[in-house]
Amino acid sequence: MRYELYYWPSIQGRGEFVRLALEDAAAVYVDVARRSGRGYGIAALERFLENRSVAKPPFAPPYLKAGDLIVGQTAAILLYLGPRLDLVPKTESTRLWVHQLQLTVSDFLVEIHDTHHPIASSLYYRQQKEEALRRTRYFRRERVPKFLGYFESVLRQSGGPYLLGRRFSYVDLSMFQLVEGLRYAFPRTMARSERAYPRLIALHGKVASRPNIARYLASERRIPFNEYGIFRHYPELDR
């Protein structure tokens, strides 16, 4: 199967969680909006969102095209891809558990995004900076320990090194991306708190050294972090 990923071409964003799965599995895929030419680019991305003749229109990017199937929602894309890319075990209960963890990643991502956009996505950060400063104080103090502490406890229960124990799955890739992004956005906060999550940090290192991931991270396909995505580094938010 040749997969088509539709996502914004200039950010990692939510699309990155899908890219990491496709890259780790060495899947054949096209990152549609990052190519130019007929049928590619941002125009192709927006075509599916605004086309009234699409029977099952995605609400927002990322979405994946696999033959005739279009799947939106990051966690649903990974639910679909997981067994096809051999990135999750076959039993239903385990798939459901991995999906549940991925949905908790999704919840955390909304909160990470809202640190710099607590009022409206349609405003610039500088237009909601005061509120961002206030929200992020609670985020650093309460929400980072809540989510990272939860994933750390799952790793402790599983015995590690992966969230499922000895079996690697796509949600481990998402853990890598979470730690990587938090380190970019909140380096001071992470430097202070990482020792509380030794299993999670070890998992991050393990994922980074997987051959396909290491190759991807060193390639031009990996878009650098920047101040347009979910993880943004604003020093004033990282005290």
Place this chain on the structure above:
Amino acid sequence: MRYELYYWPSIQGRGEFVRLALEDAAAVYVDVARRSGRGYGIAALERFLENRSVAKPPFAPPYLKAGDLIVGQTAAILLYLGPRLDLVPKTESTRLWVHQLQLTVSDFLVEIHDTHHPIASSLYYRQQKEEALRRTRYFRRERVPKFLGYFESVLRQSGGPYLLGRRFSYVDLSMFQLVEGLRYAFPRTMARSERAYPRLIALHGKVASRPNIARYLASERRIPFNEYGIFRHYPELDR
């Protein structure tokens, strides 16, 4: 199967989306935290969240116990229950589509919640009222039309009366709850804007008159809306 639902006993919240599915299907279930006695009540709810010996601990309520299986995350619970309660067709692509719509409901719910809690869940509304007023202006103007317009367009594409066309599914129950909750929280906003979503409003009425749902809504099992849940009525947020 006798299902056990674990959720806060005094609010509709996210648990209500699961309750509606169980009620519509006339499933045998216990709303654990709403009962008293040994093994019930809030203590039973918190036991699974804080117990270090639970192998696959849910991050937060609601979660469902079905035999030995514990499933957390509202949308994942419905993904699991859907085929078992005959509330979704059997084909994988349709299940995935219904799940994708349910995940979009989840996204909307976070934004609805954050209208009254834009800074931190650990603060009271009155401690973040200024930010709530500002956030909710954008919510009413941009986000309500974005989400409701999307669901309306899916209904137009499907031909209605349900999101899948002629086949009812659990996400239709969630549409009912969205409209019901928005009418409670934002009556003025909804009165002004409902005529833009005729299919969605018709779907709400159709769900309300399903025998099992009508019976449930009239029963004591349906917790009234209040100012502790996701949908809260603060007149100053509804201009």
